Amino acid sequence: MSFAALNPDEATPFRIIFVCTGNICRSPMAEVMLRDLITRSGLSRLITTSSAGTGDWHVGEQADRRTITALAKRGYDGSHHRARQFDPTWFTDLDLVVVLDRSQERILRNWAGTEHDRGKVRLLLSFDPDQAVLQDVPDPYYSDDALFDSVLGMIDSANQALFKQLAPAIRQGVR
Template sequence: MGFGALSSDDATPFRISFVCTGNICRSPMAEVVLREQVAHAGLGRFISTSSAGTGDWHVGEQADARTIEALARRGYDGSNHRARQFDPLSFDELDLVVVFDRSQERILKAWAHRNRDRDKVRLILSFDPEQAHLREVPDPYYSDDAMFDTVLGMIERSSQALFRQIAPAIRQGVR
């Protein structure tokens, strides 16, 4: 997926939402990781990140403690996260909706009422040629700390690949 020159004036940043199942493990990780990459590159005004879940089980809760701990071990702060459920009306406000497994991909594409909105839904590993063959990031929720670290590593690599694809188009649009 090429992004071409992206409009990135102050009024309309490129908006990305990461969506997993409960919005307490994978999607908060990706939101925090990409936000940090964007800030480090000085593009915080031009790229907006958020996250949500397909389900409503954890709405209002912090990220899973193991998520916060895994992020902290790598120097990220996930303590301010509060879970929310994805609102299908958000498609109009988003440029890209990134999911972690095929189940989420099916749900989000079913919630999208237009082809252009379905086209916004992408699996996170699809951005990283070295991990694309895996297709899905496993849900660490029923696993141990080591799996949270593994999942975070997968998300970091994929987020870096996504950022490498978006950043040049954003920079071109800024000029």
């Protein structure tokens, strides 16, 4: 995906959603961290970020306590997150649907009603040349705190790479 001169404005910002399985581990991490990058860059009026899960098991719940802890160790606040399930009708209002592994990629592409919407679905690690070969960010849910920290590092690196591609196009499109 090329982000050649995007033309967002305050009325219609560039809209990104991160999607994992239950929306309590990986996608909230990605959302919180990218939102921080966007805010620190002064682009919060032009780029919005959110997250969701493919499943409904955790709808309404806070992020996993290990997610909140891993984020807090790096200075982020994930305590306000509430899980929700992705709704295929959202495709119309989204510019980029970033999935954390190939299972979500298959699900979201199946849910997409058009080729255009299928084209919005991208693996997070695909933005990071150093991690692209891995394809999937592992799900830390059934593991320990160390894997949560490791996953957070992977997400941070990939988000940095995504932002480096996105921010110049957003800035170039702003008049």
